Amino acid sequence: MNIIGLDVGRNNVTACLLSEYPEQPLKHFQNIKKDIIKCQADAIGVQKLLDLKPDAVVMEPTGIWYSNFWKHLADFHKIPIYWIGHGDLAAQRGAYGFKNKTDPEDAFCLALTYFDDRFVDIHGNKRYLEFSTGKVALVRDWFFECEQLDKLLNSMINQARQRLTMEFPEIAQKRSNISQKLGYSPMWGYVAGIREYTLIKNLHEKSAARAIGIEISQYTKNHAKQICELQKQLDQKERDLALIMQSDEFAPYLKVFKEFGFGLRNQALLLCQCYPFERFLLDGKPWVTYDDGVNKQGVPTSQKRHRSLRSFQLFLGLGYTEKQSGDKKVKALGGSDITRASLYAWTVTSVLPDRRSTSSLGKKLNEIHADGWTLKGLKESKISGKQKIIRILFKVTRMLFYELYKNTQ
Structure with a gap:
C-alpha cells in the first residue's frame, strides 16, 4: 500500500510516502526526509503528487478552502481520503517522539497513523474523522459562502456608515433592512443612486450636510453599489440554501431545529454537524457506560457515562477536555469553535431575553425536573x-x- 501523508499549506502540500510502519519511526524519518516533497497547487505539483501513485491519502481538515482543492483532486482520481483531527495529530506527533512541528514531520506522522495499530478508538476502529458527502456537503459549502459574504458586508457597511457621518449624518446609523422584493436595502440603493426612495430623498434634501455644501461622494456611492450587489448575492445564496435543505432526508432534522427556534443559518450549521445522526449511536442506540470508582468517603460508586451524548456535544463545540496533574484538574471546552460561537450568539438573542420565556423552548427550559434546573432559576443565580x-x-x-x-428513528 502506498499511503501519502499530506500536510496542507496555503497553496501547496508537503507529501510523504510510506508503504509500511517502520520499526524506528524517528530514524526512518531521518532516512527518508530528503524524499519528502512539496507540491504546489498547479499542473506540475499535481503531477508530482500523482507520480507517487498513492493508494490513499491522510490529511488534516485545514480550513474549508485550503484542503478542498486536494480533496477534489483525490476524489477526481478516486483516491480514498482519511481525515485526522488536529488534536489527534498533535498527540501522535508526540507519541512518535517528535519535539518540533514542521511540515515534513506532520506529513510523516499523518502517513504513520494509517499503519499504526494503536491509532484506534475503544471499539477498535481507526480514529479518523467522518465527513458527510452529497447534499449535506453542499449545505456546508453554501453555509460558509453565506458567512464570507456576511463578513464582507459588515466590513463595507461599517466603512460606508463612517463616511455618511459627514456626507449624510441623518442616516449614518439608520437601520437598513433588506427588501424581499429587491434583494438589497432600499437605503443603500438610494445612496448608490440606483433606486429612488422617497423617505430618504426627503431626508437628504433637508440634510444638515447639504446645507453646508457637502454631497454624497462618488466613493461612497460606489461603496453603496457594492453593498447592494453583495446583499443580492447573499439573499440568493440563502434562498438556494433554504431550497436544498428541503430535501426529504433532512426533514426530521429541520422539524426539530425549527421547534427549538433556530434560524436558517443555524439550521444549516447544525445539520452539517448532526447529519447523519446514526454516527453518534452504537448499533442504533445511545452508547452508555458505567465507570466504577470510590468516592472521598471510600464508598464504591458507579458513574454513568453517556458516550453518545458527549460525542454529540463535542461536535457542537461543547465537549470538555480534562487534564489532571496531582490534585489539580483543568477543564476546557473543545470541539467545533464556529458551532459553539453560533450557539452562544443564539442563546444571547433567542433564549436569555425575557420576551423569549413564553416561547416553546422557553417553557420547556422552565419546567422543573429531577435536577431542579430551570432557566428562571439560573438567570436569578449569581453565576457569571x-x-x-x-x-x-x-x-x-x-x-x-x-x-x-x-x-430520526
Whole structure:
C-alpha cells in the first residue's frame, strides 16, 4: 500500500510516502526526509503528487478552502481520503517522539497513523474523522459562502456608515433592512443612486450636510453599489440554501431545529454537524457506560457515562477536555469553535431575553425536573454571564440530542 501523508499549506502540500510502519519511526524519518516533497497547487505539483501513485491519502481538515482543492483532486482520481483531527495529530506527533512541528514531520506522522495499530478508538476502529458527502456537503459549502459574504458586508457597511457621518449624518446609523422584493436595502440603493426612495430623498434634501455644501461622494456611492450587489448575492445564496435543505432526508432534522427556534443559518450549521445522526449511536442506540470508582468517603460508586451524548456535544463545540496533574484538574471546552460561537450568539438573542420565556423552548427550559434546573432559576443565580450561557447550551444540546434521536428513528 502506498499511503501519502499530506500536510496542507496555503497553496501547496508537503507529501510523504510510506508503504509500511517502520520499526524506528524517528530514524526512518531521518532516512527518508530528503524524499519528502512539496507540491504546489498547479499542473506540475499535481503531477508530482500523482507520480507517487498513492493508494490513499491522510490529511488534516485545514480550513474549508485550503484542503478542498486536494480533496477534489483525490476524489477526481478516486483516491480514498482519511481525515485526522488536529488534536489527534498533535498527540501522535508526540507519541512518535517528535519535539518540533514542521511540515515534513506532520506529513510523516499523518502517513504513520494509517499503519499504526494503536491509532484506534475503544471499539477498535481507526480514529479518523467522518465527513458527510452529497447534499449535506453542499449545505456546508453554501453555509460558509453565506458567512464570507456576511463578513464582507459588515466590513463595507461599517466603512460606508463612517463616511455618511459627514456626507449624510441623518442616516449614518439608520437601520437598513433588506427588501424581499429587491434583494438589497432600499437605503443603500438610494445612496448608490440606483433606486429612488422617497423617505430618504426627503431626508437628504433637508440634510444638515447639504446645507453646508457637502454631497454624497462618488466613493461612497460606489461603496453603496457594492453593498447592494453583495446583499443580492447573499439573499440568493440563502434562498438556494433554504431550497436544498428541503430535501426529504433532512426533514426530521429541520422539524426539530425549527421547534427549538433556530434560524436558517443555524439550521444549516447544525445539520452539517448532526447529519447523519446514526454516527453518534452504537448499533442504533445511545452508547452508555458505567465507570466504577470510590468516592472521598471510600464508598464504591458507579458513574454513568453517556458516550453518545458527549460525542454529540463535542461536535457542537461543547465537549470538555480534562487534564489532571496531582490534585489539580483543568477543564476546557473543545470541539467545533464556529458551532459553539453560533450557539452562544443564539442563546444571547433567542433564549436569555425575557420576551423569549413564553416561547416553546422557553417553557420547556422552565419546567422543573429531577435536577431542579430551570432557566428562571439560573438567570436569578449569581453565576457569571458566560457560565450561565454555557450551562444553558449544555441543557439545550442535551434536549436536542434526545429530540433528534426520537425523530430520526
